[in-house]
Amino acid sequence: MGFLKVEDLKVHFPIKGGIFGRTVDHVKAVDGVSFSLEKGKTYGLVGESGSGKSTTGRAIIGLNHITGGNVFFEDKEITGVRKAKSDIRKDIQMIFQDPYSSLNPKKRVLDIVAEPLRNFENLSRKEERVRVQELLELVGLSPESILKYPHEFSGGQRQRIGVARAVALKPKLIIADEPVSALDVSVQAQVLNFMNEIQKELDLTYMFISHDLGVIKHMCDQIGIMYKGRFVEEGTATEIFENPQHIYTKRLVAAIPDIDPRKREEMKKFRAEVNTEYEQAYNDYFNEEGLAYSLKPISETHLVALPEKG
């Protein structure tokens, strides 16, 4: 059990101050987060900007220094593994938010997609070319495009190049940090459909980080909601959207614009109710520092951050 397991993960950034640049305090970007991912499923991490969701993703893959806690991948501890060529670097890959800045504009598609192959596999030029062409076909780009540069592609196509690079080494887990936020809706649909297809084809596990609840609901099996570096609620997509328990989740779900214009008045009332409840019950759901309590299970899959006694 437990494909990826995160235990009490903490990422604190120092705040330097004073004339000697000493560390005066810490920003607790991620403050004691635990969760686990199941193989072949999609786990969604939701939160507003500054909630620590991206930091969590980046810490798992080793792009942020971990202050405390453990990360296990297939029962092996990978916390703080910094050796560049370890297997973990092959097995876990990342898709970045902005397809315009995550591809080197001076490199050809061939070199972009082949970079992970060059780092980990000894292929001849010819073999490498064939592999890259296969990968481009997999993501629905024409194999002839290997000699083009990123600027010759549209946003959706660029994000596909990013995906091709991420799947080049046949990873097991892909951490996708806001992969469609920079894209238009029709292009977004293209990328989401495609991510679903290759998930089945390559038996991938996704960790999907996003602030867009529509996208999260569409993609994810299990969802964790973060607030100020902690989890406030975790559950299946249905549990989170149909039966949110934590006041923060309720408010978040209520704030999603409804696409039925006739329900406008109804939603307005509902939102006002939830907001009043949020203000009144705030002290019951958060401690003196305004942070969430630790998660307590209320059913097998549904966990809510509630204070010690009910």
Added chain:
Amino acid sequence: MAEKLLEIKNLKTSFRIKDDYFAAVDDVSLTVNKNEVLAIVGESGCGKSALAFSIMGLHTRAKMEGNISFKGENIVGISPSKLNKLRGKNMGMIFQDPLTALNPLMEIGDQIGEALLLHNKELSKTQRKEKVIKLLNKVGIPRPEYVYEQFPHELSGGMRQRVVIATAIANEPELLIADEPTTALDVTIQSQILDLIKDLKEDMDSGIVLITHDLGVVAEMADRVAVMYAGQIVEIADVTTLFEEPLHPYTRSLFNSVPNAKEAQDRLHVIQGIVPSLQNLPRIGCRFAPRMPWIDGEAHEEHPEMHEVKPGHYVRCSCYKHFHFPEESKEEEHHGVS
């Protein structure tokens, strides 16, 4: 009949690329009434922001043809000094990115005060400060006296957007143009900002042009909706009609490609091809035709016109009558598997 505030007729805004002019806004006609929210929806590059900038007269180098009349007076091609009397006073604009819209070297109070200073010379310094603080209060900024002396970088994204809104409404404009006012914000802040804009509409009886790509925001806010594709309006209707019976192929495709938080879908619709760039726009015939190649060419008009299908519901080109989504059978198979 509601009172017309803004009337645009056959507006064409062209930009020069090398030696040719290319129209980013092409033959757009619409009206905005008092106490009404008109939403303009479309993807990036469809010309919706170019349209907003045209209304405000912010394109300095573009060639503008056609007519924009604000309260019965044409404002295309009038002198900048005349335009400056309207802008910021009768017409306000909320920009998309609050960080670039604010001057980083100016205190918040001075930025908002500037709008008052330019259009209302009678106010004394203390009166102006009072008014600014009132405005900050109105847009829901806590501790306005304190924020008055802060700089933009000291505020969060949501707060900055509120400052931009406060500046735009400082002189209680009759027309407010909001270009993606909530795109950069989180959902809870988004809903607060939208409520704020709604209140302004009610309080000041203003007309609002809301530019967005988020259909949820449209459903929450708009009275009427115009859908833009490749520089043209392809469909215009009141909000309930548009959401219940979208007609134009582009509108229908757009609706089908959005993941919806309320209902689960297995597969999202993908619009084939890409949005054409300004130089490569098909200028003859139906502009959406290349993106639905499975529809017979006969279905389109040679020179697509807007047709009034029902009172107030206009659709461009006749192809909507023949439109269907492609490979229905294949789509169903996908449903069956998952």
